[in-house]
Amino acid sequence: MSKVRSLGWLAAAVMAWTYPAAVSAQDVKIAFIDPLTGPFAPVGNNQLKSLQFAVDLANKEKWGGALTLHVEGFDNKGSPQESIAQLNSAIDRGYRFVVQGDGSGAAAALIDAINKHNQRNPDKRVLFLNHGALDPDFTNSKCSFWHFRFDANSDMKLEALTTYLAEDKAVKRVYVIGQNYSHGQQVSRAAKEYLKAKRPDVEIVGDDLHPIAQVKDFAPYVAKIKAAGADTVITGNWGADLALLIKAAKEAGLNANFYTMYGDNSGVPTAIAADGENRVKTISYWNMNNETYNGKNLVEDFRKKYDDDYYQMSTYSIVAMLAKAAKEANSSDALKIANTLEGMKFMSLNGEVEMRVSDHQIQQPLYIKTWVKAGASDVLFDQEKTGFGWRTDKKIDAAAATQPTTCQMKRPAS
Numbered sequence: 001m002s003k004v005r006s007l008g009w010l011a012a013a014v015m016a017w018t019y020p021a022a023v024s025a026q027d028v029k030i031a032f033i034d035p036l037t038g039p040f041a042p043v044g045n046n047q048l049k050s051l052q053f054a055v056d057l058a059n060k061e062k063w064g065g066a067l068t069l070h071v072e073g074f075d076n077k078g079s080p081q082e083s084i085a086q087l088n089s090a091i092d093r094g095y096r097f098v099v100q101g102d103g104s105g106a107a108a109a110l111i112d113a114i115n116k117h118n119q120r121n122p123d124k125r126v127l128f129l130n131h132g133a134l135d136p137d138f139t140n141s142k143c144s145f146w147h148f149r150f151d152a153n154s155d156m157k158l159e160a161l162t163t164y165l166a167e168d169k170a171v172k173r174v175y176v177i178g179q180n181y182s183h184g185q186q187v188s189r190a191a192k193e194y195l196k197a198k199r200p201d202v203e204i205v206g207d208d209l210h211p212i213a214q215v216k217d218f219a220p221y222v223a224k225i226k227a228a229g230a231d232t233v234i235t236g237n238w239g240a241d242l243a244l245l246i247k248a249a250k251e252a253g254l255n256a257n258f259y260t261m262y263g264d265n266s267g268v269p270t271a272i273a274a275d276g277e278n279r280v281k282t283i284s285y286w287n288m289n290n291e292t293y294n295g296k297n298l299v300e301d302f303r304k305k306y307d308d309d310y311y312q313m314s315t316y317s318i319v320a321m322l323a324k325a326a327k328e329a330n331s332s333d334a335l336k337i338a339n340t341l342e343g344m345k346f347m348s349l350n351g352e353v354e355m356r357v358s359d360h361q362i363q364q365p366l367y368i369k370t371w372v373k374a375g376a377s378d379v380l381f382d383q384e385k386t387g388f389g390w391r392t393d394k395k396i397d398a399a400a401a402t403q404p405t406t407c408q409m410k411r412p413a414s
Helices: 002-018 041-061 080-092 104-120 154-166 182-198 219-227 240-252 268-276 296-306 314-329 334-341
Strands: 028-034 069-075 097-100 127-130 147-149 173-179 203-210 232-235 257-260 280-284 345-348 351-355 366-373 388-396
Touching: 028 041, 028 080, 028 104, 028 314, 041 069, 041 296, 041 314, 069 080, 069 314, 080 097, 080 104, 097 104, 097 314, 104 127, 104 182, 127 334, 154 182, 154 232, 154 280, 154 366, 154 388, 173 182, 173 219, 182 203, 182 232, 203 219, 219 240, 232 240, 240 257, 240 268, 268 366, 268 388, 314 334, 314 345
Parallel strands: 028 069, 028 097, 097 127, 127 147, 173 203, 173 232, 232 257, 257 280
Antiparallel strands: 280 366, 345 351, 366 388
């Protein structure tokens, strides 16, 4: 009998370690599936910390009412195949909410896998909350009821960015460069299409696509840009691929302005440093140096806790809207929460945002920002201790940033 009791105690102890007693079956369990090792690890780890930071705040302030949120990182190594493996592992462990956004290739694989899983397992449905995979097809031809995007898609960002660029009459020769996968291809298409319509006098002097996360030295690409006489570079590169591209441009003395979509990604500000002052711009859904410094306390608290920068504001919107939906639905069921998220309006750190019913594409303001010396009243925060930060050039209202959709949403029976 004593042996049986000992084995029972041991089993209980193992169960308590594997499944913490604090986690209830009704709690909202979030699996963060993005690169936590490899070349994009700095970005993924910053985003995981940002998500956990928002979850801690939500639990402290009871955003979800009686429901508690939990988040855990699952390393997909930047691979679509590994993303599916990590998704299956998370589902087996009871996770019903997936957050991902580093790479549209991984996002496409997850959307397809989650669609199939939910069709086969209506009692274990999973919801995908996309923090940054920007392929516009995800909210158009490939839209899914189980997918919600909390970042503007690449067409929305390029529309705003090229409108701003078109006003600069000094821009004459543009070089487009990006990663050779769906996002980079979409950026290339949109940049050329929108520029042709807005500034037919601008010459596209180059259009390169390179392997994602494989180029260690961008000097040959920069040499082509320089030889083409480009005065402006448009790129959808992110993470290490953007940091290395800017580093190579700096080393080659390339005298061109950069219009980016991820200039505030981890590692990129350090690469830009003083050489990129007034020459690197980026477009995003928030600026920590925003017009009212909304979120100032979060930026400061995040730095104190992690000695890092809080720039991935979509994590705040995701957690706040997920918690709000869980509270209103009084449930952690994926279908009930999805139905509640549709059409939800929320006052986030960048203003009022709305989750559009027709395609699950969030509608929100956008910021065009320039890299400048920090310390002025409009650039309180620098990034990565460089002494430089992002100054807002223009804030674009949600109504002006919106794009039409071709989505034909197929909704499950309630």
